[in-house]
Amino acid sequence: MESHFINKSNLDRLVKSLSKSYKIFAPVKSDNKRFYRKIGDEGLRDSVIGEIRAVEPIKSFYFPARTKIAEYFSKDDSDKKERPIAIIGAKSCDLASFKVMDYVYSQEPFKDPFYISKREAGLIISSDCTLCGETCFCVAIGIMPYPTEGFDINLSEIEGGYLAETGSSKGEKIIKEYFKLFQGAEPYAQKRDSNRKKLKEDLLEHVKKSGIPAKDSIQPAFKSKFDTSLWEETSKTCVECGACNMICPACHCFILMDQKKEDGFERLKMWDSCLLMSFARVAGGANPRKLLAQRMRNRIDKKFNFFPDTIGRFGCTGCGRCIEACPGKIDIREVLSKL
Amino acid sequence: MENPYLPIKTEVLDVIEESPAIKTFRLKPDTPLHFKAGQFIEMSIPGKGEAPFTPSSSHYEKDKLEITIMKAGRITSMIHNLKKGDTVGLRGPYGKEYPLPEFEGKEILLVGGGVGLAPLRALFLALTHDIEKYKSVLFCCGSKTPSDIIYKDCVLDKWQSLDKKRIKFRVTVDRKDDSWKGNVGLVTTTLDKLDINLKNSVSIVCGPPIMMKFATFKLLEVGYKPEQIYLSMEKNMSCGIGKCGHCRLGNFYACKDGPVFRYDKINHIHEIWD
Numbered sequence: 001m002e003s004h005f006i007n008k009s010n011l012d013r014l015v016k017s018l019s020k021s022y023k024i025f026a027p028v029k030s031d032n033k034r035f036y037r038k039i040g041d042e043g044l045r046d047s048v049i050g051e052i053r054a055v056e057p058i059k060s061f062y063f064p065a066r067t068k069i070a071e072y073f074s075k076d077d078s079d080k081k082e083r084p085i086a087i088i089g090a091k092s093c094d095l096a097s098f099k100v101m102d103y104v105y106s107q108e109p110f111k112d113p114f115y116i117s118k119r120e121a122g123l124i125i126s127s128d129c130t131l132c133g134e135t136c137f138c139v140a141i142g143i144m145p146y147p148t149e150g151f152d153i154n155l156s157e158i159e160g161g162y163l164a165e166t167g168s169s170k171g172e173k174i175i176k177e178y179f180k181l182f183q184g185a186e187p188y189a190q191k192r193d194s195n196r197k198k199l200k201e202d203l204l205e206h207v208k209k210s211g212i213p214a215k216d217s218i219q220p221a222f223k224s225k226f227d228t229s230l231w232e233e234t235s236k237t238c239v240e241c242g243a244c245n246m247i248c249p250a251c252h253c254f255i256l257m258d259q260k261k262e263d264g265f266e267r268l269k270m271w272d273s274c275l276l277m278s279f280a281r282v283a284g285g286a287n288p289r290k291l292l293a294q295r296m297r298n299r300i301d302k303k304f305n306f307f308p309d310t311i312g313r314f315g316c317t318g319c320g321r322c323i324e325a326c327p328g329k330i331d332i333r334e335v336l337s338k339l
Numbered sequence: 340m341e342n343p344y345l346p347i348k349t350e351v352l353d354v355i356e357e358s359p360a361i362k363t364f365r366l367k368p369d370t371p372l373h374f375k376a377g378q379f380i381e382m383s384i385p386g387k388g389e390a391p392f393t394p395s396s397s398h399y400e401k402d403k404l405e406i407t408i409m410k411a412g413r414i415t416s417m418i419h420n421l422k423k424g425d426t427v428g429l430r431g432p433y434g435k436e437y438p439l440p441e442f443e444g445k446e447i448l449l450v451g452g453g454v455g456l457a458p459l460r461a462l463f464l465a466l467t468h469d470i471e472k473y474k475s476v477l478f479c480c481g482s483k484t485p486s487d488i489i490y491k492d493c494v495l496d497k498w499q500s501l502d503k504k505r506i507k508f509r510v511t512v513d514r515k516d517d518s519w520k521g522n523v524g525l526v527t528t529t530l531d532k533l534d535i536n537l538k539n540s541v542s543i544v545c546g547p548p549i550m551m552k553f554a555t556f557k558l559l560e561v562g563y564k565p566e567q568i569y570l571s572m573e574k575n576m577s578c579g580i581g582k583c584g585h586c587r588l589g590n591f592y593a594c595k596d597g598p599v600f601r602y603d604k605i606n607h608i609h610e611i612w613d
Contacts, residue, residue, distance in 0.1 A: 072383075072385040073347070073385075110343040112343070113343075254578070254584070258383065258389070282575050283411040306589075
């Protein structure tokens with residue numbers, strides 16, 4: 001891990017140059033929210049590198065809402081080369097979601113070539129959060145508001161530029177190649193650490209009022225509340241729209257759909273939602289989760305019980321997107337506080 | 340990297356009517372699928388969708404396979420309309436097979452209900468292929484009525500005389516008709532008075548969820564331990580490779596950790612019988 005300093009105009013130059021080999025996306029601001037936009041010749045002009053996470057989950061780039069994955073009965077084209085994706089300004093919670101997605105899609109004996117190829121070829125230039133979002137609660141579940149791993153380069157905003165830290169050989173290679181755009185990091189390191197400390201403290205203060213149990217007691221608390229009325233209460237205002245699943249960066253479930261096309265048939269992989277009645281239903285109508293309360297519990301189970309057991313971390317990143325997306329005002333922080 | 344979602348073009352060689360609601364499809368994929376008894380495949384109707392099924396034929400037959408399917412939903416209804424010469428898609432095999440080496444030297448009890456006989460047929464054919472490796476096989480088959488019995492000429496006739504010393508059958512129907520001279524009662528009634536040394540036995544159960552539940556409870560009642568009972572769990576196995584999330588069963592995915600599970604591995608999980 002090496003650190004360098006890059007000023008804003010040099011970062012812009014770097015991104016413009018990288019856009020020759022990558023499809024680059026970075027957040028821009030609209031209506032006080034951040035959305036990923038493709039970066040072209042105009043560079044990073046309107047982009048917001050710091051602040052907080054974008055509205056859409058980063059999974060959209062590697063596991064799009066709808067992907068064609070096969071055709072009847074043509075040769076496999078899953079290895080088709082596309083221009084790799086580079087994300088600038090991904091946040092710590094986004095990187096945490098990769099831990100879940102990478103596990104699911106790279107797990108043997110069958111890897112998902114569509115996700116894996118995009119991840120392997122892609123570039124992640126992440127950045128520290130500089131604000132605390134209203135629905136953010138990452139620190140309550142052990143995720144820091146600044147990336148600690150999972151990036152190629154991380155940017156910490158500081159005095160007209162960024163402290164750039166490398167996190168992979170791919171990142172090191174880029175810095176080596178564009179060495180002239182960087183300066184020594186020494187004068188900025190201390191300031192970066194104090195910025196991080198301050199934001200972490202602000203966030204801890206912010207999440208305190210949610211009453212989320214301590215990180216290590218969430219899973220045992222979930223188990224103890226398995227057979228209680230909490231799930232019925234929680235699902236009272238759920239309209240089964242699936243928005244929480246769609247917007248969740250760590251929700252990986254999908255459905256395979258076949259459809260006709262001009263000269264044959266194709267198979268699509270599309271995001272699916274475990275809150276929907278049909279999710280676990282089998283032919284003949286048997287359904288292990290007929291009740292909405294069971295499906296609500298299943299969603300929390302997967303995130304706070306299944307993933308801790310299988311990969312040693314939550315299937316939730318504390319990004320708070322589901323809180324913003326829910327038309328029934330279901331707040332995952334409140335659910336956790338009632339465990 | 341191989342694309343696991345790509346179906347293999349497959350020809351329907353024959354369609355055998357087993358019962359009013361159940362048909363067996365004899366299939367020949369362009370590229371052979373080397374399944375083991377208990378593993379499943381995904382079978383698709385081009386452009387319409389796919390569903391998981393466990394082959395019912397012997398895994399020693401390399402280039403062809405048979406799948407026995409009950410008409411139960413959208414895809415299975417379309418499959419039932421298939422005719423000889425039609426084209427379908429297959430991918431797989433997926434999941435864990437029956438652990439045959441663990442069954443060696445044992446007295447094996449197969450308990451099947453309805454179309455649940457399909458995976459057990461594949462298992463039975465694998466067992467009888469090397470019958471000298473196993474001490475005995477008792478196959479308990481239950482069906483709703485005599486006309487619902489599948490593989491009728493095998494279950495009621497051919498298989499019964501394969502090896503009379505080692506292989507025995509108990510066939511029952513829930514409701515008899517005038518032609519039926521055999522046992523009447525749920526399949527659980529065939530598990531009374533077992534002439535089996537339970538200490539050296541394993542039981543393998545496959546059938547509708549409600550039958551699996553009561554058969555398992557009955558096996559426990561007659562003295563089988565959870566670790567001697569193997570179940571084929573039917574869940575919504577969509578991708579077949581542990582990614583899509585539909586068939587989660589506690590900390591397992593039925594598609595990759597099952598569909599064959601030893602009961603002691605899953606008996607703590609909520610909602611397993613639903």
